[in-house]
Amino acid sequence: MLSLYNGALDVPKILKDWYEAEAKSNYGAYIPFVGTVRSEDGIDGLSFDIYEPILESWFKDWQKKAKEKGAVIKMAHSRGDVMLHESSYIAAVFSPKRRVALEFIDEFVEDFKASAPIWKYDLKNGQRIYAKERSTAIKGSGILA
Amino acid sequence: MLSLYNGALDVPKILKDWYEAEAKSNYGAYIPFVGTVRSEDGIDGLSFDIYEPILESWFKDWQKKAKEKGAVIKMAHSRGDVMLHESSYIAAVFSPKRRVALEFIDEFVEDFKASAPIWKYDLKNGQRIYAKERSTAIKGSGILA
Amino acid sequence: MVKVEFLGPIQKEALELEIDNLNEVAAILQKDDAMKEWLDNCAVAVNDTLVTSLECALKDGDKISLLPPVCGG
Amino acid sequence: MVKVEFLGPIQKEALELEIDNLNEVAAILQKDDAMKEWLDNCAVAVNDTLVTSLECALKDGDKISLLPPVCGG
Numbered sequence: 001m002l003s004l005y006n007g008a009l010d011v012p013k014i015l016k017d018w019y020e021a022e023a024k025s026n027y028g029a030y031i032p033f034v035g036t037v038r039s040e041d042g043i044d045g046l047s048f049d050i051y052e053p054i055l056e057s058w059f060k061d062w063q064k065k066a067k068e069k070g071a072v073i074k075m076a077h078s079r080g081d082v083m084l085h086e087s088s089y090i091a092a093v094f095s096p097k098r099r100v101a102l103e104f105i106d107e108f109v110e111d112f113k114a115s116a117p118i119w120k121y122d123l124k125n126g127q128r129i130y131a132k133e134r135s136t137a138i139k140g141s142g143i144l145a
Numbered sequence: 146m147l148s149l150y151n152g153a154l155d156v157p158k159i160l161k162d163w164y165e166a167e168a169k170s171n172y173g174a175y176i177p178f179v180g181t182v183r184s185e186d187g188i189d190g191l192s193f194d195i196y197e198p199i200l201e202s203w204f205k206d207w208q209k210k211a212k213e214k215g216a217v218i219k220m221a222h223s224r225g226d227v228m229l230h231e232s233s234y235i236a237a238v239f240s241p242k243r244r245v246a247l248e249f250i251d252e253f254v255e256d257f258k259a260s261a262p263i264w265k266y267d268l269k270n271g272q273r274i275y276a277k278e279r280s281t282a283i284k285g286s287g288i289l290a
Numbered sequence: 291m292v293k294v295e296f297l298g299p300i301q302k303e304a305l306e307l308e309i310d311n312l313n314e315v316a317a318i319l320q321k322d323d324a325m326k327e328w329l330d331n332c333a334v335a336v337n338d339t340l341v342t343s344l345e346c347a348l349k350d351g352d353k354i355s356l357l358p359p360v361c362g363g
Numbered sequence: 364m365v366k367v368e369f370l371g372p373i374q375k376e377a378l379e380l381e382i383d384n385l386n387e388v389a390a391i392l393q394k395d396d397a398m399k400e401w402l403d404n405c406a407v408a409v410n411d412t413l414v415t416s417l418e419c420a421l422k423d424g425d426k427i428s429l430l431p432p433v434c435g436g
Contacts, residue, residue, distance in 0.1 A: 012161035019156050019179070023230055028183045031250070034164070034175040035363040038241060049298045051357065053338040077362060085168055089363040096183065098254065098436075105176070106247045109363075113243075118362030119298030130299035135359035138333035140342035144316040144356070145329040180436045194371045196430065198411040222435060234436045243363075254436075263435030264371030275372035280432035283406035285415035289389040289429070290402040 001074040002059045004050060008086035014076050018092055022072065027094040029101035033109050035089035037082050044123045045083035046131075051117040058116055062108060071095035071104055075112075081123060115139065146219040147204045149195060153231035159221050163237055167217065172239040174246035178254050180234035182227050189268045190228035191276075196262040203261055207253060216240035216249055220257075226268060260284065294319075294354045300328055312336075312344040315354060333357040367392075367427045373401055385409075385417040388427060406430040 003014075015032055022030065037046050059075060066073040071093055078088040091108055095101035115138055120131040148159075160177055167175065182191050204220060211218040216238055223233040236253055240246040260283055265276040294305040294315060302324060309315060312334065319325045334341055335355040336348070348354075367388060368377040375397060382388060385407065392398045407414055408428040409421070421427075 011164050012157065015160045015164075015177075016157035019160075023181075026183050026230070028181055030177075030179040030181065032160075032175075032177055033243075033247075035243070036173055036175065038171050038173045048362070050362075051297050051355070054335060054340070054355075054357070057338065085171070098178075098180070098258075102178075102251045102254065106251070109243065109247065112362055114360075116360060116362040117297065117357055118360055119358065120361040120363075121299070131361050132299075132359065135361040137331040137359045138340070138357055140340060141331050141333045141357075141359075142329070143334055143342065143344055144312070144319055144332060193435070195435075196370050196428070199408060199413070199428075199430070202411065257435055259433075261433060261435040262370065262430055263433055264431065265434040265436075266372070276434055277372075277432065280434040282404040282432045283413070283430055285413060286404050286406040286430075286432075287402070288407055288415065288417055289385070289392055289405060 002056060003074075003076045004052070004079055005076065006079050008082045009076055009078055009088065009090060011087045011090065014090055015092075018074050022094050025072070025094065027072070027096055029095050029098045030092065031101050031105045032090055032092035033105055034087055036087045037084050039084050041122070042124060043084070045081055045086070046088060047081045047121040047123055047128050048078055048088060049119040049121075050077065050079055054117045062111070066093065066104065069095065069100050069104065070097075071100055073104070073108060077118065083123075147201065148219075148221045149197070149224055150221065151224050153227045154221055154223055154233065154235060156232045156235065159235055160237075163219050167239050170217070170239065172217070172241055174240050174243045175237065176246045176250045177235055177237035178250055179232055181232045182229050184229050186267070187269060188229070190226055190231070191233060192226045192266040192268055192273050193223055193233060194264040194266075195222065195224055199262045207256070211238065211249065214240065214245050214249065215242075216245055218249070218253060222263065228268075291350055292348050292352045292354060294356070296356050298358050298360075300325075300332075300356060300358055309348060311348055312341070312346050312354070316344060328356065328358055331359050364423055365421050365425045365427060367429070369401075369429050371431050371433075373398075373405075373429060373431055382421060384421055385414070385419050385427070389417060401429065401431055404432050
């Protein structure tokens with residue numbers, strides 16, 4: 001399940017909805033990861049562009065990997081502006097077993113950072129500035145150079 | 146923060162309260178781990194005994210470790226009976242950095258399983274049966290033998 | 291006609307090109323000064339599937355996307 | 364007087380013993396048939412602090428706890 005929202009995420013509601021949706025699925029472990037906008041470098045917030053077709057196929061591959069381990073993965077992300085101390089990202093894994101869940105959320109979040117087609121901008125003094133130095137080239141980049 | 150409850154945990158409320166309590170603390174990552182009672186071996190539920198003085202000192206040591214990494218750790222656990230598909234355990238880490246948070250929640254949950262002075266019983270046919278084969282001897286056990 | 295689109299922070303209008311393969315796209319973009327800073331670190335998708343080599347025949351109606359470095363979360 | 368208490372699933376009433384050290388506790392419990400299955404895998408705390416050796420002097424009012432294998436969560 002992949003949900004995109006305009007602006008900040010309603011974290012308590014999403015965590016509750018996901019928990020309740022899987023309440024009878026007999027998973028022993030539920031691990032959400034929540035990403036919140038930190039105050040640093042004088043930013044007022046962050047802003048996000050998402051390329052949805054590739055995000056969806058990337059996510060589908062992870063759903064398949066989760067299924068192979070008997071687990072389920074869910075993700076929510078913001079489009080557009082998210083201000084300081086608001087949250088822009090939740091990923092969560094449900095699994096029968098705690099080891100699977102702990103390892104899966106780590107792998108998922110790291111691959112998300114490296115591969116998900118989402119671009120981040122700092123909001124600063126009314127400008128929207130691409131966060132180039134914090135961004136990662138997708139694996140296989142550079143073939144046109 | 147260590148909270149013990151009689152019976153099942155109100156997971157959505159606890160996740161929300163913790164999230165809101167740290168909303169302005171400038172942590173970038175919040176990772177809760179939620180443990181839920183699974184249906185297996187025909188049990189009706191689980192039951193827990195806790196020895197609180199040692200649980201508290203064990204938890205204080207982890208609070209110190211968290212602080213050294215700029216993080217915060219919270220935990221909630223049930224006393225007594227928790228029925229199928231109800232939750233008995235939540236641990237959560239807040240940290241400025243995602244790598245610290247992902248590693249810390251893993252280490253914390255594993256040490257919790259190995260060291261926290263909590264005893265688990267299967268509820269089955271009206272009986273309360275110590276889950277001996279799923280339990281782990283605390284490090285240093287056996288000195289009286 | 292093949293469409294080439296530039297995602298995220300790349301400030302460039304989409305192109306419509308009469309081409310048969312990705313080598314031609316590379317040759318055209320390498321001549322574009324505004325694209326120099328991007329080509330080194332852009333990934334390429336053909337019809338929304340990432341590709342890792344230029345050995346890819348193109349046909350009329352195909353869509354090529356350039357994906358600069360990402361940072362979700 | 365030293366108190367010895369048995370935690371969790373160990374079905375045994377607390378003992379009050381006139382002893383000076385943990386070796387004496389070990390000697391007493393080793394003679395108790397009901398405790399045989401537990402001693403191998405019990406941890407020991409003195410005044411709620413886990414200890415890892417028997418080299419520990421005891422004084423009047425001390426509390427010893429036996430902690431069998433745990434399984435929280």
